[in-house]
Amino acid sequence: MRYLALVAAMALPTVPAFAQDAPADANVVAKPAALVADGIPAVPAELAAETRPYMEFRTAGFVGWHPTDKSMVISTRFGNTPQLHRVAMPMGARQQVTFEAEPIGGGGWAPKKADVFVTGKDIGGNEFYQLYTLKDGQLTMLTDGKSRNGFGAWSDDGELIAYSSTKRNGTDTDLYVMNPRDPSTARMVAEVKGGGWNVQAFSPDKKSALVGEYVSVTNVDMHLLDLATGAMTPIGDKAKDIAYGGAEFAPDGSLWVTSDEGSDFQRLGTLDVKTGTFTPKGPAEKWDVDTFDIAPDGSFVAYVINEAGMSKLRLMDLKSGKVRNVDTLPVGLIGGLEIAPWGEIGLTFTSARSAADAYSVDPKSLKVTRWTQSETGGLDVTKNSEPELVTIKSFDGLEVSGFLYRPDPVKFPGKRPMIMSVHGGPEAQSRPGFMGRNNYLLNEEGVALFYPNVRGSTGYGKTFVGLDNGPFKREDSVKDMGAFLDALAKDKGLDASRFGLTGGSYGGYMCYAAAVQFGDKLRATNCIVAISNFVTFLENTQSYRRDLRRVEYGDERDPVQREKLIAISPLTRVNEIRKPMMVVTGANDPRVPASEADQIIQAIRAKGGTAWHLLGTNEGHGFAKKENIDYQFWTSLMFWKQNLLN
Secondary structure, three states, X not given: OOOOOOOOOOOOOOOOOOOEOOOOOOOEOOOEOOEEEEOOOOOEHXXXXXXXXXXXXXXXXXXXXXXXXXXXXXXXXXXXXXXXXXXXXOOOOEEEOOOOOOOOOOEEEOOOOOOOEXXXXXXXXXXXXXXXXXXXXXXXXXXXXXXXXEEEEEOOOOOOEEEEEOOOOOOOOEEEEEOOOOHHHOEEEEOOOOOOEEEEEEOOOOOEEEEEEEEEOOEEEEEEEEOOOOOEEEEOOOOOOOOEEEEEEOOOOOEEEEEOOOOOOOEEEEEOOOOOOEEEOOOOOOOEEEXXXXXXXXXXXXXXXXXXXXXXXXXXXXXXXXXXXXXXXXOOEEEEEEEOOOOOEEEEEXXXXXXXXXXXXXXOOOOEEEOOOOOEOOOOHHHOOOOEEEEEEOOOOOEEEEEEEOOOOOOOOOOEEEEEEEOOOOOOOOOOOOOHHHHHHHHOOOOEEEEEEOOOOOOOOHHXXXXXXXXXXXXXXXXXXXXXXHHHHOOOOEEEEEEEEEEEOHHHHHHHHHHHHOOOOOOEEEEEOOOOOHHHHHHHOOHHHHHHHHHHHOOOOOXXXXXXXXHHOHHHHHHHOOOOEEEEEEOOOOOOOOHHHHHHHHHHHHOOOOEEEEEEOOOEOEOOOHHHHHHHHHHHHHHHHHHHHO
8 A cells, every 4th residue: 555654563673772771780781761660670681681682683664665766665673763774676785764763664755756755753652743754864844743643645646645634723633735845835625523534545636535534443434535625525325334444546546445344354345436335356255355555557456365363465457357366475464565666566574483574576476575684683583483373262152262372392391381462452453473572481481472362353353343342341352361361271281370461552451450350360460551440541542532442442421431431440440459560651652641550550559569660751652662672571571580480
């Protein structure tokens, strides 16, 4: 797709050389200056030395193609944060092109012209992204430096960009267009209400644009916007709960999208802008189409299927409708799909035994070419544990599943301790990719790792994803965790007396909830950027996202829902938390404010409980800077050693 991804999750940092607190002695690690370690012991230098190889892997995420010189732009880290690099040829040198203190994870050249590159970044993880042009390693700001801006699309001729911005009132994501060569040309083309609006694509004649309005994970409305008059015309029936994903005009003017209309899964097809009729294309699939791109000459579509968590790449000939499977890629995860003007398909690939790297696929021969081979800290990643799929019946008979990584049974015989790690979202999915630092737990400490997909996860259809919506269904997903813990306790290779649990964001709420409800099944919990009270969370999350979260969790302004939200909040039952807990927070988090951590830590300590707290003063919704990520891993490892492994 030709939109700009402002945050790349697949690039991880390498060697730190930054301001740190001076260590008390040579036997401990210097704490990064921006971290506050409250109630956490100093990290022994010996521990850091032992784990160092697992800290030093590097990844490369495909960002896009240069439209004329056929080079790739990738995101990778040489220092503390991911930055953009140019790779001129397969396995060529990585030439760094951005040099910022903050992460730069995405960007894109102006189509056809390639005279302007537009990218974006925030400050300290606050997610108030600004758009910039990049030239000779320097960024020039296009937006106001204050509002939150989201890139939408380039026009096909490379003249205009479209983006959303909260500039007007800090809450609503109004729509703008601009010639990025001259920021003074920026003009609002639609004043909207809500935080879920963005331009998906320009029409080929630039007279209109396709606009998506995200209401919920199962409800995304499409509109056609007249760029001259600002008139917004709905496409199809807005009363229906239909989720559209992606959106791209083919050279013949047809509009391609993914949609779950008439299906439990996202299918690839065309959408008639006049009638709203969705016509599926290609063979019927029992899995979601994750992403797609159309060849600039209109000859074929490349699309990715999420098949039980694994990615499958398919190519569809637009004349004949014939579909070919790209079996030359190994089993793993695919992201960042984009077809170059000359037809080559660029993508990012990763698996349990392969850190993320950039690849290309020849659409004629289906030959796969590797463009980068990232360093792995001197470790042989081909020996990493491959996951096994675990499927169980939950409390109500619903089938739920997850991925279990086991340590080498020869090196670690007998029953092993286990950490369950719950994903955030909740509209997300745990999928079997590269484990990074967590490979140390598997390979050196003999800890099994389990990644569940409880109800509410994506990838299993829109019925499944809606099973946890609202305050009255929320704890059904918590019960799924309990069902997994009970089932895994019967596994002959696992030690049920040494189970721990972790999670971030919504998974952090699940972590708090597990500490309350499954304290008898768990030794300890490590909860990251987590919701402790749904009412205070909804009242204090950034205004541009508040209504969107109310759709998922419930509306705290309604007395009945408010009462239930308080009842299911872990803070309400904090007296039931009796096992040690670690809490990780970003001070600049716009999603889950740091106050959510403060109030539960205070409550746990007030009753004499144990709560370690690691605060990143230069971080947001999860740590993004390598020196901080390393220290977080070391302190978390100390926490697990003390409370789970002893």
